[in-house]
Every structure is written in structure tokens, then in C-alpha cells.
Amino acid sequence: MQIRKLGYTDLKLTTVGLGTWAIGGPWQWGWGPQDDDEAIAAILASLDAGINWIDTAAVYGLGHSEELVGEALKKASHKPIIATKCSLLWNDKKEKVSCLKAESIRRECHDSLKRLGIETIDLYQIHWPEPEEDIEQAWEEMAKLAKEGKIRYLGVSNFSVEQIKRLQKIHPVASLQPPYSMLHRDVEDELLAYCAQNEISVVAYSPMQRGLLTGKFSPERLASLPLDDHRRKSSDFHEPQFTATLELVEKLRPIAERNGRTLAQLSISWVLRRPEVTAAIVGARKPEQILETAPASDWDLNEEDIEQIEQLLIEHQAKL
Numbered sequence: 001m002q003i004r005k006l007g008y009t010d011l012k013l014t015t016v017g018l019g020t021w022a023i024g025g026p027w028q029w030g031w032g033p034q035d036d037d038e039a040i041a042a043i044l045a046s047l048d049a050g051i052n053w054i055d056t057a058a059v060y061g062l063g064h065s066e067e068l069v070g071e072a073l074k075k076a077s078h079k080p081i082i083a084t085k086c087s088l089l090w091n092d093k094k095e096k097v098s099c100l101k102a103e104s105i106r107r108e109c110h111d112s113l114k115r116l117g118i119e120t121i122d123l124y125q126i127h128w129p130e131p132e133e134d135i136e137q138a139w140e141e142m143a144k145l146a147k148e149g150k151i152r153y154l155g156v157s158n159f160s161v162e163q164i165k166r167l168q169k170i171h172p173v174a175s176l177q178p179p180y181s182m183l184h185r186d187v188e189d190e191l192l193a194y195c196a197q198n199e200i201s202v203v204a205y206s207p208m209q210r211g212l213l214t215g216k217f218s219p220e221r222l223a224s225l226p227l228d229d230h231r232r233k234s235s236d237f238h239e240p241q242f243t244a245t246l247e248l249v250e251k252l253r254p255i256a257e258r259n260g261r262t263l264a265q266l267s268i269s270w271v272l273r274r275p276e277v278t279a280a281i282v283g284a285r286k287p288e289q290i291l292e293t294a295p296a297s298d299w300d301l302n303e304e305d306i307e308q309i310e311q312l313l314i315e316h317q318a319k320l
């Protein structure tokens, strides 16, 4: 698998990382029922396929995703790089709450280390910049935790350029984790260039737009999603976007096929075509899924394919 360096750090990441949101199981922003054994098998399969890093977060499954990663690490023959996130917590009613207070960040870090069963988090990321006035306070505490050896590098997710600049004055930002897929390209406006100029890695999330770009979605599949699958709430899965995206996917299919590849791989390799992107974080709920998507790391799209996809995306945008 191809490797790219994480920002200014000495970490070298495979360009496909494993995302573990969905495997956390049901909660307010869950993906419906999830079998734990299948989740652990997916994590181990990703490592066997050559993936060398895993992205998780405290809030995924309200701690359960981190616990499953911890379980898998006990069984793994080699240890991957571990990235997790703070700032999203849950209350007694299991509702998501945001907090960037120093004492909360410290407590979260200790809880995550315990669930993961590790001594040091390789990459600790602020999940969302909310409440915005507390981002410096959280970052200062994370820098202290790094000095204490609890964290190796500090990253952010869902931040703007202005917010990143505020943190850079305190401690270097190693990475930004933004959404990036054929359907959501805002990051191309200024974040990619800013990050490249400042040795900040971009690790892109939801490259397959939560499964929508894999070619395996249909109106029937959407109708059969469990009622507690958060995708039911997402505008990408509502009209007119949903039907327009299925039409786009059918136009992309021949491009994948003539390369002997799948649509899931095409959506990931498309994200990786940008040199400013260090890696794509790819979600999987069972081993077969990550075994299909991991090889996207080794596929460099050619100029002709990139140009044809660009035309299709312009047409797609014009429709909406």
C-alpha cells in the first residue's frame, strides 16, 4: 500500500486508514445494529490487508468503538497507529454534548487510553470546534498531555483555516480531518492549499459518502435501512440528491470497470489523487468491505479518468 507522511511528524500512514464510526453500534448518530465479532474481524482484516492506522473517536457508539479497537489490538499481530478524538461527549440520556474545557479534555484522554488499552495516543484530534471560544483552552491541555507522553501528535477535525491559525500559535497542528468526497468538495476552496503550505496533513473522511458512492445503494436499500441508521437524516440520502447521485454513480461505473476496479475503490482513489491529501479514512462494518477498499491505496487514477470524472461532477452539480 502507498504511504504518505503525516504533516511535520515522523508518522508514515498508509493512504487508506480504517474508519470505525459505524462499528461502534447504535447511538444517536449510529448506523443501526452492528455485530461486535464482525467489527473486530473487520479491524483485523484491515491490518492483514496492510492498513497501518485506525481512526476512532470517544463518541462513536459512546465509547464502544474505542473498546472494540482495544479488543482487536489484543489479538493483532502488529500494532497500528491509533488516531482518536475528543470534544464530543454524552450525557445521562446518551445525547451528544460538546465540551472543550481543559479538565474535560484531560478526563477524555485518560478514558480513551483505558478503552483502547494503550499508553499513548499517536494522533489526538479535536472532533469539532465547538464551543469555538474554548478551542485554545483544549489545545493547551492537549499540548500538556503530549509533554506527559499521553499523546504523540495533535490534530483537528472540521476546523476552518482561521481556527487552525489560532491553534498554530500554541502548538503545531499535525493534521486536519475534513469531509471530502466527489459529492462534498468544500475542502478544495482553501483548506487543501493552506494545509499543504503549512505541513499539515489532510486525512479525509467519508470518501465513499457513507456508502452512497459504492454502487451498492438503491432506492430499495435506502428503504430497508434500519430506522436508527443516521443516514436517513442526511440530505445526501434525500431527494433530489439521492436519485441524482445514483445516476452519477452509473456514469462512473464504466470508468471503474475499464480499470478492472470497483466503484468503492474509484471514490477513494479519486480523493487520493490530490497530493495535499495524506490519506482517506475508509469505514467498514465487515471484513469483505475493507478487503475490497484497501487496494484503492495502490491505484493512481490517470489524467484522462480524472478529467472525465470532473465533467461528470460538473454535470451532476448543475442538475441540483
Ligand SMILES: NC(=O)c1ccc[n+]([C@@H]2O[C@H](COP(=O)([O-])OP(=O)(O)OC[C@H]3O[C@@H](n4cnc5c(N)ncnc54)[C@H](OP(=O)(O)O)[C@@H]3O)[C@@H](O)[C@H]2O)c1
Pocket: 018, 019, 020, 021, 022, 031, 055, 056, 127, 157, 158, 177, 204, 205, 206, 207, 208, 209, 210, 211, 212, 214, 216, 264, 281, 282, 283, 284, 285, 288, 289, 290, 292, 293
Ligand atoms: N471527524 C468527523 O467528524 C468524521 C465524520 C465522519 C466520518 N469520520 C471518520 O471517517 C470514517 C469514514 O467515514 P464514513 O464511515 O462516514 O464513510 P465512508 O467511509 O464513506 O463509508 C463507510 C460505509 O460505507 C459502507 N461500505 C464500506 N465498504 C463498502 C464496500 N466495499 N461496499 C459497499 N459498501 C461499503 C459501510 O456501510 P453499510 O455497509 O452500512 O452501507 C460503511 O460503514 C469514519 O468511520 C470515521 O472514522 C469522521
